[in-house]
Amino acid sequence: MKIAVEGCMHGDLEKVYQTLQDIQTTHHIKIDLLLCCGDFQALRNEYDLDSLNVPPKYRQMKSFWKYYSGHLLAPIPTIFIGGNHEASNYLWELYYGGWAAPNIYFLGYAGVVKFGSLRIAGLSGIYKPHHYHSGHYERPPYNHSTIRSVYHVREFDVHKLMQLHHPVDIFLSHDWPLGITDYGDWKKLVRQKDYFEKEIQEKTLGSKPAAQLLQKLRPPYWFSAHLHCKFTALVQHGEGGPVTKFLALDKCLPRRKFLQVIEVESDPGPYEIQYDEEWLAITRKFNSMLPLTSKNANFGDVKLDIQECRQWVQSKLQARGSKLFDFAPSAPAYDPSHPIQKDYHVRNPQTESLLKFLELPYLLDANSQSKQLTQRGPNVTNNEDIPIDDFDESEEIGDDDDDGGDGAAREE
Numbered sequence: 448m449k450i451a452v453e454g455c456m457h458g459d460l461e462k463v464y465q466t467l468q469d470i471q472t473t474h475h476i477k478i479d480l481l482l483c484c485g486d487f488q489a490l491r492n493e494y495d496l497d498s499l500n501v502p503p504k505y506r507q508m509k510s511f512w513k514y515y516s517g518h519l520l521a522p523i524p525t526i527f528i529g530g531n532h533e534a535s536n537y538l539w540e541l542y543y544g545g546w547a548a549p550n551i552y553f554l555g556y557a558g559v560v561k562f563g564s565l566r567i568a569g570l571s572g573i574y575k576p577h578h579y580h581s582g583h584y585e586r587p588p589y590n591h592s593t594i595r596s597v598y599h600v601r602e603f604d605v606h607k608l609m610q611l612h613h614p615v616d617i618f619l620s621h622d623w624p625l626g627i628t629d630y631g632d633w634k635k636l637v638r639q640k641d642y643f644e645k646e647i648q649e650k651t652l653g654s655k656p657a658a659q660l661l662q663k664l665r666p667p668y669w670f671s672a673h674l675h676c677k678f679t680a681l682v683q684h685g686e687g688g689p690v691t692k693f694l695a696l697d698k699c700l701p702r703r704k705f706l707q708v709i710e711v712e713s714d715p716g717p718y719e720i721q722y723d724e725e726w727l728a729i730t731r732k733f734n735s736m737l738p739l740t741s742k743n744a745n746f747g748d749v750k751l752d753i754q755e756c757r758q759w760v761q762s763k764l765q766a767r768g769s770k771l772f773d774f775a776p777s778a779p780a781y782d783p784s785h786p787i788q789k790d791y792h793v794r795n796p797q798t799e800s801l802l803k804f805l806e807l808p809y810l811l812d813a814n815s816q817s818k819q820l821t822q823r824g825p826n827v828t829n830n831e832d833i834p835i836d837d838f839d840e841s842e843e844i845g846d847d848d849d850d851g852g853d854g855a856a857r858e859e
Contacts, residue, residue, distance in 0.1 A: 454672035454696030458488035458509025484672035485530025485621030498536040516780030529571030540795035546774035557604035559726035569619035574654035582738025625653035631680030677704035721769035728757035
């Protein structure tokens with residue numbers, strides 16, 4: 448199976464898909480799947496721009512809306528996670544995961560799906576310790592604080608991923624696992640990005656919960672983005688233990704290393720994205736504790752053995768099948784000639800269908816206390832560290848020795 452991995456999308460879907468089509472034509476290959484490591488910017492219409500945390504000059508619709516509306520169809524099945532520049536109101540509708548557009552699947556705030564015989568897991572957002580132990584208290588419309596905190600990783604979602612017992616083949620995170628630079632050529636990285644050296648030396652560059660997940664899950668592949676550069680590493684898990692191949696990629700800009708094609712062993716196709724039995728069992732087990740205020744979840748009452756829950760999910764999947772629920776639009780699509788007159792906020796039909804299937808209540812739009820906390824929240828000044836406009840036209844990163852090198856964006 449050939450998988451394309453992309454760093455930060457920033458809404459440039461047409462450019463990325465065109466680059467992939469050029470690669471397929473030039474190298475006479477078929478790419479089976481595209482994985483995007485965050486900053487996807489799934490903007491359906493102009494109202495979603497109000498939930499996108501970027502400087503005003505970057506509040507542009509870009510091209511996702513064309514795929515959402517059906518004007519274009521993604522030519523390759525696509526799975527993405529969230530980063531720190533997202534239409535957070537839309538991704539919250541799909542908290543458990545779902546089709547953001549036909550053939551474009553959001554993995555959720557945390558999630559696992561199957562693609563052929565592969566298990567692909569991911570964690571959306573970036574790590575900030577001052578919000579890590581909070582619940583998901585943010586609700587649209589966001590204020591100047593919650594528009595940032597809404598994409599900060601929460602302990603609850605990490606805790607669910609830590610319950611995985613069966614092997615994961617690929618893991619996606621937006622920010623890098625803490626300490627990953629110890630396993631690659633960090634000196635070369637510092638020559639390219641000298642402002643990383645202080646954090647590397649102080650061991651603060653990266654996400655602590657991502658590092659914990661890397662140590663626990665030990666997947667063969669781990670892909671990240673966020674820091675707008677390419678970096679590779681090999682993590683040996685104990686003497687004679689498994690190895691994780693780590694790859695971080697850049698954002699979609701000319702002469703930047705934002706895309707790479709890899710080949711992964713898998714059963715023969717055809718392939719499709721499907722629900723993962725173990726993850727649905729974990730979702731069902733923990734959903735009653737989903738923290739929707741600034742307080743963290745209380746895990747003390749949950750027994751870690753989910754075998755009974757998994758058997759229940761297994762019987763449900765045997766009856767229905769593992770096929771994902773169909774895409775359904777939840778807001779009008781952008782139309783340059785007809786501006787939308789009002790904001791739309793409804794329950795996403797896919798989320799409702801999944802929760803009904805799992806016999807779980809819909810909690811994402813509850814409650815009045817949550818709305819109050821949205822306005823208040825933890826009183827913290829946010830600094831997201833990586834500017835979106837860090838591009839230097841004269842900068843060109845040299846080839847890594849081991850990369851195989853697919854994918855510079857084409858100049859327009």
